[in-house]
Amino acid sequence: MTSSSPTFNLEHDVVYGAAERLSPLVRRVTAKNPSRFTFMGTGTYIIGNGDVAIVDPGPVDDNHVDALVAAVDGETVTHLLITHTHGDHSPAASVLQTHFDCPTVGFGPHPIDRPDPASSQSAVSEADSHSGERTSMFGFDPLPDDDAPKAESDADGYKADHANDWDFTPDVVASHGEQIGGSSWTIESLHTPGHISNHLCFALAEEQALFSGDHVMGWSTTIIPPPDGNLNSYLDSLRLLLPRSEQIYYPTHGAPITDPQVLVPALLAHRENRTAQILDCMTDGIDTIKQMVLRMYTHVVPQLYDAAGASVMSHLRALHETGAIACSDTEPGPMSVYTLS
Numbered sequence: 001m002t003s004s005s006p007t008f009n010l011e012h013d014v015v016y017g018a019a020e021r022l023s024p025l026v027r028r029v030t031a032k033n034p035s036r037f038t039f040m041g042t043g044t045y046i047i048g049n050g051d052v053a054i055v056d057p058g059p060v061d062d063n064h065v066d067a068l069v070a071a072v073d074g075e076t077v078t079h080l081l082i083t084h085t086h087g088d089h090s091p092a093a094s095v096l097q098t099h100f101d102c103p104t105v106g107f108g109p110h111p112i113d114r115p116d117p118a119s120s121q122s123a124v125s126e127a128d129s130h131s132g133e134r135t136s137m138f139g140f141d142p143l144p145d146d147d148a149p150k151a152e153s154d155a156d157g158y159k160a161d162h163a164n165d166w167d168f169t170p171d172v173v174a175s176h177g178e179q180i181g182g183s184s185w186t187i188e189s190l191h192t193p194g195h196i197s198n199h200l201c202f203a204l205a206e207e208q209a210l211f212s213g214d215h216v217m218g219w220s221t222t223i224i225p226p227p228d229g230n231l232n233s234y235l236d237s238l239r240l241l242l243p244r245s246e247q248i249y250y251p252t253h254g255a256p257i258t259d260p261q262v263l264v265p266a267l268l269a270h271r272e273n274r275t276a277q278i279l280d281c282m283t284d285g286i287d288t289i290k291q292m293v294l295r296m297y298t299h300v301v302p303q304l305y306d307a308a309g310a311s312v313m314s315h316l317r318a319l320h321e322t323g324a325i326a327c328s329d330t331e332p333g334p335m336s337v338y339t340l341s
């Protein structure tokens with residue numbers, strides 16, 4: 001740990017099924033889909049009063065949709081703003097459009113083609129054997145049986161919550177810098193790829209606020225899932241925020257971030273430190289993800305080794321992309337051998 005390590009906030013009391021007023025222009029309705037990856041659940045934001053925009057409708061969940069519809073009773077929903085096409089963010093947009101005659105706004109459809117059914121079957125069985133039999137893709141030793149159920153449900157939570165929304169296509173394509181307005185609010189779209197290449201943040205000018213989606217969260221670092229997640233893009237998207245003046249961020253998961261001018265530089269420094277540690281590993285001849293995790297994550301329980309391995313792999317993919325390192329396979333993989341270029 002260094003002084004620049006991000007400080008995460010795990011205090012987050014939410015009321016499910018009702019709108020919570022967070023500011024004069026911002027309300028939040030939280031879906032009851034808590035997990036290791038969604039924290040307390042998806043926070044859906046309502047911007048404005050009278051004519052309103054909704055940010056990230058969330059998963060298709062009747063109670064959540066009913067709560068959103070009730071929250072805006074008597075108001076006019078003018079836009080459904082989508083930060084990105086993961087399963088805990090965009091799917092309920094189509095359901096809300098049966099209630100509200102308004103367009104969806106997003107950067108674009110899912111960046112990866114929907115797998116064809118024949119190959120998705122093999123992908124599912126691969127994932128099942130990964131979670132069910134507790135084999136580690138990075139070659140870690142199997143966990144004792146007592147630890148398996150928790151790890152298994154974590155894997156299931158990951159699949160459910162970060163499932164891709166293949167069906168979403170925005171009615172209105174928002175490019176970087178585009179402005180959308182209501183009678184009392186003005187939103188600027190910011191393209192912030194990294195977690196996924198179609199990620200947008202939305203800046204609310206009247207309150208110096210940013211709806212940061214999964215790009216910046218106060219309770220956890222952001223996962224950079226392959227193949228579309230890209231750490232180099234993610235770091236550029238963090239740097240994009242550095243000169244901006246928003247004083248509060250509303251992430252889709254977790255409490256509002258009241259010190260973004262401290263947190264964003266700390267998140268950047270955290271990743272840069274990790275990259276330096278990984279390069280140090282390779283200088284010392286430590287050349288597999290498994291060995292790098294065992295050296296760098298001494299404070300972490302074995303149940304989290306695979307998650308740590310996934311994070312290390314996102315750094316190695318970024319270093320490989322820039323030509324800083326070489327690997328034994330065509331593309332960086334979980335069992336590849338890594339060397340400095």
Ligand SMILES: [Zn+2]
Pocket residue numbers: 084086162195214
């Ligand atoms: Zn996501």
